[in-house]
Amino acid sequence: MVTLTIDGRKVTVRKLSTVLDAARKLDIPIPTLCHHPKLSPSGACRLCIVEITNIARPVTACTILVSEGMKVKTTSPYLERLRKTTLELLLSDHPNDCMICERAGDCTLQELAYFYGIRENRFEGERRLYTKRDENPFIKREPEKCILCGRCVKICNEVQGVSAIDFGYRGFNTKICTPFEKDLDCEFCGQCVAVCPTGALTGTMWVQKGRQQDVRDVDTLCPYCGCGCSLTLHVRRNEVIRVSSSEDTINEGWLCAKGRFGYGFINSPDRLTKPLIRTAPKTSSLIAHYSSLFREASWDEALDYVVRRLKSIKDSYGPDSIAGLSSARCTNEENYLFQKFIRAVIGTHNVDHCARY
Numbered sequence: 001m002v003t004l005t006i007d008g009r010k011v012t013v014r015k016l017s018t019v020l021d022a023a024r025k026l027d028i029p030i031p032t033l034c035h036h037p038k039l040s041p042s043g044a045c046r047l048c049i050v051e052i053t054n055i056a057r058p059v060t061a062c063t064i065l066v067s068e069g070m071k072v073k074t075t076s077p078y079l080e081r082l083r084k085t086t087l088e089l090l091l092s093d094h095p096n097d098c099m100i101c102e103r104a105g106d107c108t109l110q111e112l113a114y115f116y117g118i119r120e121n122r123f124e125g126e127r128r129l130y131t132k133r134d135e136n137p138f139i140k141r142e143p144e145k146c147i148l149c150g151r152c153v154k155i156c157n158e159v160q161g162v163s164a165i166d167f168g169y170r171g172f173n174t175k176i177c178t179p180f181e182k183d184l185d186c187e188f189c190g191q192c193v194a195v196c197p198t199g200a201l202t203g204t205m206w207v208q209k210g211r212q213q214d215v216r217d218v219d220t221l222c223p224y225c226g227c228g229c230s231l232t233l234h235v236r237r238n239e240v241i242r243v244s245s246s247e248d249t250i251n252e253g254w255l256c257a258k259g260r261f262g263y264g265f266i267n268s269p270d271r272l273t274k275p276l277i278r279t280a281p282k283t284s285s286l287i288a289h290y291s292s293l294f295r296e297a298s299w300d301e302a303l304d305y306v307v308r309r310l311k312s313i314k315d316s317y318g319p320d321s322i323a324g325l326s327s328a329r330c331t332n333e334e335n336y337l338f339q340k341f342i343r344a345v346i347g348t349h350n351v352d353h354c355a356r357y
């Protein structure tokens, strides 16, 4: 363990901790944009600079390791001036269209600009303008809003192991690119969107549906598979408009494409609300045949029908002529009951589950 002093307060942390880790242990706020606790540090945004006794210049707290007896200062007029200048430089080439940005109210850059009181910008210069938009089904990329923090690249590489994106070009022309600048074609897990501290990455389905201040958050579990990831549904006017996951959950905030973007069925008008019973075809016309395939029924009628048919098939052809297929969308308890029903009531081991396909 290592003991150091931060802003006059002593703290003991594990060896190989960073100064930022130690400051956070003391709940001392240090602004960051590129830092993420699950990613390797890069010191890219330069906002977490601190002064350390015996080190001539400010250093980034996210990259410097603690040492015994170290004395750290996290704030001073000098540090705050440097931080403000860094923010001004970032914002000098930023669209600043918070009024129509999907991430307004949930944007670290906007929050820092607010706290540092940046309204006017004294740095005028060339601006990045990108006309090409990425055509992909889930992720809206607005490269003008990118501050090149690198979080998306690292999460895709270090956590997802996909490496679908990286830094391309150099200097002012640097941008986050896919290989050969083709449209994004990846796992669409959306982790990059989740860690982006600005509006450079958002969900295509979120556009103009409502921003963070407009929504009610409802915690629930993902219905897609047995992993049981925790989800937060963002609900506006009784409609699920976005899904996220908090970092202090069993899945640590990570989701797959289905969990993050596959929520359209919840409010879909095509969703079945009543049982349907398949009817015998009455016509040789194909269109008429398909439109007459199902008719709506009450639950009592549907369940009576299922019981009657299962009994008659079992009586005529034996229990092994029946098979049961269950679903990963059911709970463990429901799946347990289903296999019990197929084995104990129907009398066959013909039971399977879609997660095995």
Ligand code: SF4
Binding pocket: 094, 095, 096, 097, 098, 099, 101, 102, 103, 104, 105, 107, 108, 109, 110, 145, 198, 199, 200
């Ligand atoms: S990314 Fe943030 S700062 Fe930039 S326009 Fe959107 S809300 Fe405003």
Ligand code: SF4
Binding pocket: 152, 155, 156, 160, 162, 163, 164, 165, 186, 187, 188, 189, 190, 191, 192, 193
């Ligand atoms: S959606 Fe997932 S796989 Fe695709 S770029 Fe983002 S992090 Fe990588």
Ligand code: SF4
Binding pocket: 145, 146, 147, 148, 149, 150, 151, 152, 153, 176, 192, 195, 196, 197, 198, 200, 201
């Ligand atoms: S897209 Fe977002 S996460 Fe990626 S580098 Fe730009 S600002 Fe950072």
